[in-house]
Amino acid sequence: MSAEVERIILAGFGGQGILFLGKVLAEVGMRCGKHVSWIPSYGPEMRGGTANCTVIISEHPIASPLVTVPDTVIAMNRPSVAKFNVRIKAGGMLMYNSSLIERQEFRDDIRLVEIPASEIADELGNARVANLVMAGAYAKFSKLVTYDEMVKALPNLLPAGKKELAEVNLAAFERGYQFVKEKKYMFGRYVYSVFKGL
């Protein structure tokens, strides 16, 4: 992952907290002193059952906040993979919610990171924090947002009526982060080869 700029497209079902996940990354990027932008889906991208947003975190001022070729796609459901898989930069990353997306023939020129986000969220007793599991997983890979800032920022980012969810959100973030740290995720060609071998 580039140390200077991270261009991320986040996508999933409406209700999976995609826009909020993007907002968390942008907000924490800002608190880490980076330039950031966040854009919800626009134009023809709005069709087809996915909610998505684009986040850029950068060491430098951001020229275009629009991203044609993302460094990373965080996909929470199947249609999101179908829609954005082809656009990922060669050498980029597809991080996906393996609880809802089965293994398939992905591109072999990108890193694949498989996170069972929905299962982890269920274990925590709240299916809606799968997005924060992904935030934790992404934070482990990111060169621009830090674990500490993320943990510090999270409780303040929840809407006023949802402050009681701070604990479970933090727990989800922590689980996602640790999941990657302990390298429990399926990685890259391994996924590809598993599929090929079947």
Add this chain to the structure above:
Amino acid sequence: MEQVFARPKCMSKTPFHYCPGCDHGVVHRLVGECLDELEVGDKAIGVAPVGCSVFAYDYFAFDFNQAAHGRAPAVATGIKRVRPDHIVFTYQGDGDLAAIGTAEIVHAANRGEKITVIFINNAIYGMTGGQMAPTTLIGMKTATSPYGRDAQLCGHPIRVSELLATLEAPVYVTRVAVNTPANLMKAKKALKNAFRLQKEGKGFSFVEVVSICPTNWGKSPVDAHKWLAEKMLPVFPLGTYKDSTGIENS
């Protein structure tokens, strides 16, 4: 010698441009007298419409806004929200208020804007040359209803006072005329009630004045007033349609 009649203090010295016999001048004077008597002439802001009374601002000495056709209640809303301590009123004709400005009057009334609306209903467009108004009577001939207003084609005359009286917010909705001395005295009382309610911050007040247009009706002022009594008043009955505060009985 004792002076028994004078121009209201809040009115200017500009002579009216209205046609001979027109009721506008009479109603203007009643407005001026009421504002003077309530001692709010220096706190008044008027909103002039588009129509014969487009130059109403020429005849009053206080601040005025000249609004687009039909939009006076919206303009008055903006002014009153900024200057709640002022007495803000619109003065509109039937084309302005009951056709192009229907949405503005209904919603200003429905919001209970603390303004006063004076509605001159003479069943015709005056300034543009005698076209059919939303209040034109069935069978009445105008420049754009040369065979007489046909209900099948154009519907029936709108009774604005009755319509507004169905709303919750207005505190005072009344219909008057100035065709006889007795009616004129009642009209003045109604206008004063309306302005007093605003002065007391009570809410939206509305005074419809059934009026004549001798020029476009093609009648002498005397005949026109006779026609008003015979033809218009049965369709637009005088009376108070809403008086939530009971001001008429106090």
Add this chain to the structure above:
Amino acid sequence: MADKVLMKGNEAIGEAAVLAGCRYYFGYPITPQSELPAYLARRLPEVEGVFLQAESEIAAINMVYGAASAGARVMTSSSSPGVSLKQEGISYIAGAEMPCVIVNVVRGGPGLGNISPAQSDYWQATRGGGHGDYRTLVLAPNSVQEMADMTRHAFELADRFRNPVLVLSDGILGQMMEPVLLPEPATYDINQKPWALGTTAPRKGGRNLCSTIFLDVELLEEHNWHLYQKYQVITDEFAKGSLKHMAVETHEVEDAEIVLVGYGIISRILKTVVEKCRKRGIKAGLVRPKCLWPFPSQVLADLAAKTKQFLVVEMSCGQMVEDVKLAVDGKKPVYFFGRTGGTVPSDFEILNEVDKLVRPD
């Protein structure tokens, strides 16, 4: 120094308006500007202001007319079809020389079109939109920071010139979030304008009248020339006076062989295109009008002497390109690339256009 906050463009406009002393907002719901009225519906009561949802765009702009005439700093906002409805009122406001701020978060048209970002209201915004000989100032932000800053400036400009000021945005700028350093709050008093209705400020004599009617042809002609002279002053201020810094931004134009021209969100994409061009050895530059009326014609005219060609990029079938052609005045070719209907051109397709022009074979 205050911290930056991550805000949506529409919300940044709302907060900047409050900081500019705006206490009155009149509007009607339409996508994609809904965050702005929603923000102000919550925010204005906190500062004893008035948020009023009108029965129509027409009523809303006329409420603005009334509030402006009564001396308030006042705003309305809408999106394309709604701004069409406001044109009647804008003509009156311009004619009566009432200051106000109007925000258009432009969407795809004509007609109902769609709710995706577009720049197809350039003509309407810069040519007047309503009837009569009048002009509105048009500011075109390209970031959330500028949504805030330009809104703050818009109120100052409106008061200074007694003229409506339009902030021309689009669905992307309205919806996107970026860090914003909010502008300093203004102190504003509704009694500071001696011409306002009901004001307690000392008057020049007699009562105050807000009107647009001049039945006497000589008086209307005199009034229109008076407006024209004011517009000339505004034009000069932006071209070479105190507002020059608000007129235009240029980027890498000194040695540019091709100058890209775009405003609003497009100018951000063009900046990326310029960076990519430079990496590939193409000497590209960018001219980005920050103010669309008055238009920074002189900057383009000067560049016409140096560069080889211009490429105008818009989210329309080509509207601002006409102003660029007028400024360049035939001295160099002016090409156009546009996407419309809510489609946003990608940096790659623009780069492709540049390639075709720079390397025609």
